Amino acid sequence: MNITYRDLIDQTYYFPTEEFDLEGDRLRFHGVSLTDLIERYGSPLKFTYLPKISQNINRAKDWFAEAMEKHDYPGKYYYCYCTKSSHFRYVLHEALKNDIHIETSSAFDIDIVENLKAQGLISDRTYVICNGFKREAYVDNIGRLINEGHRNCIPIIDNYEELSLLDEVIDQPFKVGIRIASEEEPKFEFYTSRLGIGYKDIVPFYENQIRDNDKVELRMLHFFINTGIRDNAYYWNELNKCLKVYVRLKKLCPSLDSLNIGGGFPTKNSLSFQYDYAYMVDEIVNQIKLTCEEGDVPPPNIFTEFGSFTVGESGGAVYKVLYQKQQNDREKWNMIDSSFITTLPDSWAINKRFIMLSVNRWDDPYERVLLGGLTCDSDDYYNSQQDMNAIYLPKFHSGKPLYIGFFNTGAYQETIGGFGGLHHCLIPQPKHLLIDREENGEVFISVFSEQQTARDHMQILGYGPGPDGEPEAQTSLRTGKKRETAS
Known part of the structure; x- marks a missing residue:
């Protein structure tokens, strides 16, 4: 038995x-x-x-290379890492060993990009795809990056006001993309993604805000669905709708040359996990080429933004x-x-x-x-x-x-x-190790962070010790006068 x-x-x-x-x-x-x-x-x-980070990046690059060769695809492929999956330095340093690009989602991401540039890990030729809803700090940071010479920074327009906000802070010609607000699965809690601009509104938006603006060049159409890249009728239908928008937009906008299909490759969640990555890439490349040929437009460069697949x-x-x-x-x-x-x-x-x-x-x-x-x-x-x-x-x-x-x-x-903060019931954050392997197979281990201590929690909670644990002086809301405190 x-x-x-x-x-x-x-x-x-x-x-x-x-x-x-x-x-x-x-x-x-x-x-x-x-x-x-x-x-x-x-x-x-x-x-x-x-090493698993580099391995998965190169697996995806190989799948796209093989599919493009098989279908005689004229465009290029660009692998972007979706930083929100893990912003940690050790992840970016490993990922950037593999000639990839970056997708960002918030203002502080740009500070990370500038840090990586200062270390020589990326350059002005590295694509920085700026997604997300853009508040003032994010807009300002994107503007600073472009004004300082990063011409391959492409902010993806998420709503009708973002283009004018970017135009105000960028003092030279710049590239943009437009994100499509995809429709969610029928069983989802809402019908349309809150991110991006609706299918039927993409072309009017281009005609009203971009076409006659000599400072702005539309280079990318961005497409992503919440459930990821799956071999089902819903995914192929949404991709087909996106491609039809691309064909229509390309005929109006010669500078448009790239399609970003976002992320969405799954990670293994079971020992019985099965997913034919190579087949999915092959079929995506095939569908893009066929639709563009039928529409009599050149097939675009293909960008992806794999995050969980990269680091998960x-x-x-x-x-x-x-x-x-x-x-x-x-x-x-x-x-x-x-x-x-x-x-x-x-x-x-x-x-x-x-x-x-x-x-x-x-x-x-x-x-x-x-x-x-x-x-x-x-x-x-x-x-x-x-x-x-x-x-x-x-x-x-x-x-x-x-x-x-x-x-x-x-x-x-x-x-x-x-990470590094308070956790429910003050359960300490565990020790975190980084494991690397040399070409000769030798394994090296380093401690990235120690387990949290009571002292760490006390400081965050304001109990001290030290200046980080002392509250700021109290100030009157009405007069601005500081309250005297006993020594």
Whole structure:
């Protein structure tokens, strides 16, 4: 009878995989022993395996190169990294090793771009695609970047007022794109994306605000749907509508030469995950070329903005099972040494599921459990895998430590969770490791951030010590007079 955790995985999935294998009864991730990491650095623990970022970038570039060669596609392909997926320096530094470009979403992104330029990691030839709703600071920062010579900065117009705001702060000719407000899936909570300008309004917007403005050159049409790039009727229908707008607009605007299809490639959320990336790229390139040929216009350069696909599969988190609570005759709660709400917020906020595996004790019998976080919040739990409505782990034993790993968590979790700040119930942020590998295979590990301390939280909360913990002097709202305080 197959009763061990190893047996369960073997009979449920094809194992080992590209990312995972075993050393004895202990799990390895890209050849790195997670047990060794735990023994050296403790738990809870977060880590980023940097080589995976470059690997995924180059996989996508190869897919597009192969599809364009197959279909004799005349345009070029540009890979942009969507910075909001993870703004961290170590991510950008790894990604920019691969001759890519950048997509931004807010004002402070431009400060990051300027920092990268100062370090020589990007240049004026690097495309900086500026998406998002643009408030004054974002507009000013875009204007500064362009005025200082970054001619490949392309702000994507999101609403009817943005072009005039940009025109006021930019003192030279500049390029723009227009974002299409795509229609959402029928089951979605609203019909049309709040981002961009409606399909039927794109051409009138160009004719009214861009065509006769000698300072502005329309270069890009931007298209993205919330559910991502999927092989279903909804995606192909929306892409076809976008291409029809591109053809119509291209006939009116000779300078238009690029189509940005956004991001949306999925990341693996299960060992049984299946997605034919190469087929999807091939069909997208084919559809773009066919539609443009039918419309008698040149096919555009293709831009993508992959964020989660770039960085998601590089990340992981490891927790220790502290204790098991038998709450009734059916439910066993394994309590971890951290919180799902704070360290994997997508699992709580949007019910996202990640690959979850035991790190050790693969040769022990398994049991069905629920996972609970440390916060006193009923929503701090994890109760199922992506491909099964249950969680199975080696049986809890107070004398045999059990560790579990969550994988492909590298996109959004740190920023949504509030890296370096306060977390629900003051659960500390875990230690974060960076894992790199030389060409000869040697692995190097560095500590990016230590686990938060009580002192860190006290300072943020205003309890001190030091000037960061002292509130500003109180001032009268009516007279502006400062209040005297006792020494």
